[in-house]
Amino acid sequence: MFHASAMRQARTHGRVDYAKIRPLSMLAEAGIVSTCAVVSAILYNYAKNGDAASISVYASLGLLAAVVYVGIAHQFKLYDLHEILRGYNIRVLFAWCLTIGVLTLFYFAFKIGSSVSRGSNVGLAALAPVFLFLWRGTAARYFRHAFEKGAIRGRRAILFGNLTELASLEPRELLLNFGVEEIDRVSLSNEASEKEIVNAIGSIVWRARHRSAAEILLAVPWTDSHRLDLIRTELRRLPIPVRLLPDRSVAALLRGDAAWPIDAYAIPLQRAPLATSERVFKRILDLVVACSALLALAPLIAFSAIAIKLESKGPVIFRQRRKGFNEKKFYIYKFRTMKVEEDGPDIAQAKRHDSRVTRVGRVLRESSIDELPQLVNVIKGEMSVVGPRPHAVAHDVAYCRVIANYAQRHHVKPGITGLAQVNGFRGETSQAAHMAKRVELDIQYINSWSIGLDLKILLRTVFEVLGGKNAY
Numbered sequence: 339m340f341h342a343s344a345m346r347q348a349r350t351h352g353r354v355d356y357a358k359i360r361p362l363s364m365l366a367e368a369g370i371v372s373t374c375a376v377v378s379a380i381l382y383n384y385a386k387n388g389d390a391a392s393i394s395v396y397a398s399l400g401l402l403a404a405v406v407y408v409g410i411a412h413q414f415k416l417y418d419l420h421e422i423l424r425g426y427n428i429r430v431l432f433a434w435c436l437t438i439g440v441l442t443l444f445y446f447a448f449k450i451g452s453s454v455s456r457g458s459n460v461g462l463a464a465l466a467p468v469f470l471f472l473w474r475g476t477a478a479r480y481f482r483h484a485f486e487k488g489a490i491r492g493r494r495a496i497l498f499g500n501l502t503e504l505a506s507l508e509p510r511e512l513l514l515n516f517g518v519e520e521i522d523r524v525s526l527s528n529e530a531s532e533k534e535i536v537n538a539i540g541s542i543v544w545r546a547r548h549r550s551a552a553e554i555l556l557a558v559p560w561t562d563s564h565r566l567d568l569i570r571t572e573l574r575r576l577p578i579p580v581r582l583l584p585d586r587s588v589a590a591l592l593r594g595d596a597a598w599p600i601d602a603y604a605i606p607l608q609r610a611p612l613a614t615s616e617r618v619f620k621r622i623l624d625l626v627v628a629c630s631a632l633l634a635l636a637p638l639i640a641f642s643a644i645a646i647k648l649e650s651k652g653p654v655i656f657r658q659r660r661k662g663f664n665e666k667k668f669y670i671y672k673f674r675t676m677k678v679e680e681d682g683p684d685i686a687q688a689k690r691h692d693s694r695v696t697r698v699g700r701v702l703r704e705s706s707i708d709e710l711p712q713l714v715n716v717i718k719g720e721m722s723v724v725g726p727r728p729h730a731v732a733h734d735v736a737y738c739r740v741i742a743n744y745a746q747r748h749h750v751k752p753g754i755t756g757l758a759q760v761n762g763f764r765g766e767t768s769q770a771a772h773m774a775k776r777v778e779l780d781i782q783y784i785n786s787w788s789i790g791l792d793l794k795i796l797l798r799t800v801f802e803v804l805g806g807k808n809a810y
Contacts (some may be wrong), residue, residue, distance in 0.1 A: 343802050356492040356517045359588035360417045363477065367411065367641050368404035370469050375400025376462030385455065402444070403462065407437040417580060420514055423485070425478030426471055434467045485514070492519035494550060498542055498569070499557030501525045503585055507557060516583070516604060521549055532568060539572040546576055547664055554580045556607070560588060577664050577749035580608040611749040619789055620722060627796070628716040629721045635710060641709055642673055642698075649698045650677065650717055655711055660728035663751045668720040670728060675699025706803045711752045724792040725753025728779035737773055747780045750787070757783040757791075760798040 379396035410433045415421055421429075441459075480551060484490050495518035497504060509520045522545050524538055542554065566582070573580050582605040612620065632639075643654045656674040659667050676694040695703065695715055702708040715721040721728070726747040729737070738744045758764075758779040763772070783791070 348442060354481075354490045355525055356419065356490055356513065359419055359481070359490075363417045363422060364408050364412065366473060367470060368408050370473055371404040371407050371466050372397070372400040374466040374469060375403055375458075375462045378465050379438070379455070379458040382455060382457040382461050385453075386454075399441075402463070403437060403441055403466075407434060407466075410436050410440075419481065419485075419490075419517070423472070423482050424480050424573075425475045427474060430470055430474060431467055434470065438463050440703050453761050492517050493552040494519055494521045495553040495555050496521060496542055496546055496549075496551045497523040497555050497557060498538070499526065499583075500528055500559065502528065503557035503559065503583075507583070512555070516555070516581075518553060520553065521551060535565065535568055536572060539569065542573075543575050546578065547666070551578060553578055555604075556580065556582045557585070558582065559585045566607075570639075573608065574743065575665075575748075577611050578608075579606065579610050588760075601770040612787060616787065620792070621719075621785075623792060624716050624723050626714045631710075632713050632717075638707065639710055642702060642710070645698045646674055646696075646702075650696055659731050660752065661731060661734050661748060662720055662728065665745070665748045667731065668715070670721070671714055673699075673702050673708040673711060674715060675703050675708050703721065709754055716754065719753070722751040722753045724755055724795050725751050725758060726756050726782075726783070727776075728752035733781065741774050741777055743781060744777055747777060747783050755795060755799040755802075756780060757795060760795050762801050762802075764802075 379393065385523065391410055411430070412419065414429050414433055416427065416429060416433065421427060427479050439669060452792055481490070490513065492513045495512070495516075497507065497512075504523060504525050512518050524542055525546075526535065526538055530538070545551065554576065556566075556569060558569065560566075560582070571579070575796055584603045588603065616777065646654050652674055654674060656672045656676075657669040658672070660670045662668050675696060676699060677696060699708070712721060734744075756779075758776040761779060763776045783795075
C-alpha cells in the first residue's frame with residue numbers, strides 16, 4: 339500500500355525565488371566586470387594624461403569581458419546556489435584568468451591591442467577579481483542567512499518513490515541540491531503491486547493539479563526498470579517536468595568526489611511541453627490574432643447571431659464543458675447550430691445530414707463560422723488559437739480508455755484549429771482509429787511547437803475552411 343502525507347511548508351513563502359538566484363548573480367558579476375573595465379580606464383588615463391579617454395571603447399571591451407567571464411563561470415557551475423554559499427571560491431580566480439587569456443587572444447586575432455592601453459587592461463585584470471571576491475563574500479552571507487531562515491522559495495515539487503529511498507531525502511537538501519520546495523510526498527512500499535502504483539499516481543495527479551505543483555521528483559532504485567516504465571507512462575497525464583533523482587547507491591558514489599554537483603545526475607524523464615518564454619510568445623500571438631479577428635469579423639458575427647435568433651428558439655451561444663490545459667474544465671462557446679443542447683455523460687457526435695442541425699446551423703458548421711465565439715475563450719486564456727481540438731468531457735473519458743497517450747493532448751491549451759484539422763481530420767470520429775490519428779498529430783504538434791508552425795497552421799486553416807471538407 340502507498341502512504342501519503344502532506345509535508346509541512348516553510349515558515350514563509352520566501353522573499354527570494356530560487357530560480358532567480360542564478361540570473362541575478364550572473365547579471366551582478368557582469369555588471370562588476372563591465373564597471374571595473376570603465377573605472378580602470380578612467381583612473382589610468384587620468385593618472386597618465388590628466389583626462390578621461392574614450393569611455394565608449396572601454397565600455398564595449400568591458401561588456402565583452404563580462405560576457406566571456408560569465409560564460410566561463412557558468413560552465414564551471416559557479417552560479418549554483420551551493421557554489422555561491424561557499425563565498426570565496428578559488429575557481430572564480432581561475433575563471434577570471436581564463437577570461438584574461440581569451441581577451442588577449444581576441445586582441446591579437448583582431449589586431450586591436452595597439453588601440454587599447456595596456457595600463458587599462460592591467461587595471462581591469464587586477465581590479466575585477468577583487469570586487470568579484472567581495473561580491474561573492476557578501477552574496478554568500480546573504481543567501482546563507484536566507485537559506486537558514488527559509489526565505490528562499492524553490493519550485494513546488496511532489497516527491498514519489500520507495501519508502502527506503504525517500505527516507506534519505508530531507509527538504510533542506512532538496513532545496514539546496516535540486517532547487518525544489520517539497521509540498522507533498524507519496525511513498526510506496528518496496529513490494530507495491532502495479533495496481534497500487536497506478537492508484538498512487540492517481541493521487542499524485544490530483545494533488546499536483548490542486549496544489550499547483552511545478553515538478554515531480556521520483557525516488558526509485560535505478561535498477562527497477564519495470565516500475566520506472568510504469569510510473570513514467572502514468573505520469574504523462576501531467577504537463578509538468580518529471581525528474582528521477584539519484585538513488586541511494588548512486589548518491590553514495592557521488593558524495594565528496596563528484597565532478598559535478600549532484601543535481602547534474604538527476605535524469606529528466608519528462609520536460610514541460612513549452613518553456614516559459616515559448617508560452618509568452620504563444621500567448622501574445624493568441625491575443626493579437628483573437629482581438630484582430632473579432633474586430634474584423636464583427637459584422638459577420640452579428641449577422642450570424644441574428645440569423646440564429648430568427649430561425650429557432652433558444653440561446654444564440656451554445657456552451658459545453660470541455661477539458662483544457664492540465665484537464666482543467668471550462669465552458670467552450672459556439673454558435674448554436676442544433677435544436678438540442680447536450681452536455682451530459684452521453685453526447686452523440688454530429689453526423690452528415692444530422693436531423694438535429696438547423697438550416698442556419700448547417701451553413702455555420704460547413705463554413706466553421708460556428709467556431710468564432712471561441713475567440714472569446716482565447717482572450718480569456720482558456721484556449722489558444724492553435725492547439726489540439728477540445729472534445730466533450732464525455733468523449734474524453736471514453737477515448738482515454740482506448741487510446742494510449744490521449745491524455746497528453748492536455749499538455750497545452752486546446753485550440754480553435756490544429757495540426758490534425760489542417761491535415762483533413764475534421765468532423766465525426768465514428769471509429770477509434772480516426773481519433774487515434776488525430777491524437778498522433780496533436781502530440782506531434784506539442785513536441786515540435788514553434789511560432790512558425792502556428793502561423794503555418796493558421797494559413798492552412800484558411801484554405802481548409804474554404805474547402806469545407808468534413809465539416810457538417
